[in-house]
Amino acid sequence: MSFPAHRPRRLRTTPAVRRLARETHLVPSQLVLPMFVREGIDEPREIGSMPGVFQHTLDSLRRAATDAAASGIGGVMLFGVPAVRDACGTGADDDRGILNVATRAVVEEVGDALVVQTDLCLDEFTDHGHCGVLAEDGSVDNDATLERYVAMGLAQARAGSAMLGLSGMMDGQVAAVREALEGEGLVDTLILAYSAKYAGAFYGPFREAVDSQLKGDRRSYQLDPANAREGVREAIMDVDEGADVVMVKPALPYLDVLADVRSAVDVPVWAYQVSGEYAMIQAAAANGWIDGRGAMLEALLGIRRAGADAILTYAAVEAAGWLRDAL
Known part of the structure; x- marks a missing residue:
C-alpha cells in the first residue's frame, strides 16, 4: 500500500510533540475574573445559577482578590450591587458607593x-435595570446617559x-469618557470598550448575580445577534474614539465576529465568556454529561484560537x- 509523503499524525504522536506543535496557547495571565460585591450583606452568597461564583462582602472580596492574584491571572473586573437604586443610578458615581x-x-x-x-x-x-437614563x-436616552457615564468614569478612575469597562x-460613550479623563489629567486610565455586545439569551445568570431590576429587553441598544459586520464597525469606531481594548460579548456564539474584529483592528481584542456559557458547562458537568474541566478549557482555548488576546x-x-x- 502506497502512502503519501505527509503523515500529519506524526505531529500528534506524544504529549511532548503535541506541545511543541501547538498553534494556540492559553496561559493564566490571559484570563480576567469578573467579581461581584454586594452592599449590605454580612457573608458571601453563592449565586444559585453560577456554582462557585459569589456576591462578596468587602472582606471576602479582598480575600478572593488575593487568591486571584496568587493564581497568576491577569486581572479582575468588579461589579457593584447597591442596596438602594434610583432612576438615574446615582450610586454609580457616589464616592461612598459600593x-x-x-x-x-x-x-x-x-x-x-x-x-x-x-x-x-x-x-x-x-x-x-436599563443601562442608561430613561426618556419620558x-x-x-443616549446623550443623557453619556453624562452619567462621564461622572461614573471619573469616579471609578x-x-x-x-x-x-x-x-x-451607548453611541459615543468611548469619546465622551476619554475626553473627560483627558480633561481631568487621568491620561493613564485604560478604556475597555464592549464594542460588539449582543442582545441575546446568555445573560440570565448574570441578572441573578446583580439582582437586576430589568423589565423588557435591551435590544434597542445592544447588537442584533444576526449582525456580524455591525459588530466590526462598532469596534473600529471605538478604536477611533480612543479605546485601548475592544470586547466581543458573548464569546462562543460569536466566534466569527471575534475573528473578524481581530482582523479589523490593531488594539488588543478581548472576549467575555458570559454567565450563560459558564452555567451551561457547570450544569452539564454536575449532571455527569461532560467532563467539566475538559469542556471549560476547550471552550476557553476556542475563544483564544478565534482571536481573543484575553478572556473574561x-x-x-x-x-x-x-x-x-498541565505544565
Missing part, C-alpha cells in the same frame, strides 16, 4: 499584581480603577490552576 469603595479596597490589596478593572454601566444601579417615553453600548471568565482562577497542572 463599587467605588470596593475598587479602592481591591487596588489597595492587589493593585500591583492585577489589572483592577470596573464595569462602567448603570444597569446595576438603576431601579428599572421609556426609551433609553479616582477610586483607582486601572481600566474602565464601558459596557452600556468566571472560571479564571480554577482554569489557571488546571493550566499550571
Whole structure:
C-alpha cells in the first residue's frame, strides 16, 4: 500500500510533540475574573445559577482578590450591587458607593499584581435595570446617559480603577469618557470598550448575580445577534474614539465576529465568556454529561484560537490552576 509523503499524525504522536506543535496557547495571565460585591450583606452568597461564583462582602472580596492574584491571572473586573437604586443610578458615581469603595479596597490589596478593572454601566444601579437614563417615553436616552457615564468614569478612575469597562453600548460613550479623563489629567486610565455586545439569551445568570431590576429587553441598544459586520464597525469606531481594548460579548456564539474584529483592528481584542456559557458547562458537568474541566478549557482555548488576546471568565482562577497542572 502506497502512502503519501505527509503523515500529519506524526505531529500528534506524544504529549511532548503535541506541545511543541501547538498553534494556540492559553496561559493564566490571559484570563480576567469578573467579581461581584454586594452592599449590605454580612457573608458571601453563592449565586444559585453560577456554582462557585459569589456576591462578596468587602472582606471576602479582598480575600478572593488575593487568591486571584496568587493564581497568576491577569486581572479582575468588579461589579457593584447597591442596596438602594434610583432612576438615574446615582450610586454609580457616589464616592461612598459600593463599587467605588470596593475598587479602592481591591487596588489597595492587589493593585500591583492585577489589572483592577470596573464595569462602567448603570444597569446595576438603576431601579428599572436599563443601562442608561430613561426618556419620558421609556426609551433609553443616549446623550443623557453619556453624562452619567462621564461622572461614573471619573469616579471609578479616582477610586483607582486601572481600566474602565464601558459596557452600556451607548453611541459615543468611548469619546465622551476619554475626553473627560483627558480633561481631568487621568491620561493613564485604560478604556475597555464592549464594542460588539449582543442582545441575546446568555445573560440570565448574570441578572441573578446583580439582582437586576430589568423589565423588557435591551435590544434597542445592544447588537442584533444576526449582525456580524455591525459588530466590526462598532469596534473600529471605538478604536477611533480612543479605546485601548475592544470586547466581543458573548464569546462562543460569536466566534466569527471575534475573528473578524481581530482582523479589523490593531488594539488588543478581548472576549467575555458570559454567565450563560459558564452555567451551561457547570450544569452539564454536575449532571455527569461532560467532563467539566475538559469542556471549560476547550471552550476557553476556542475563544483564544478565534482571536481573543484575553478572556473574561468566571472560571479564571480554577482554569489557571488546571493550566499550571498541565505544565
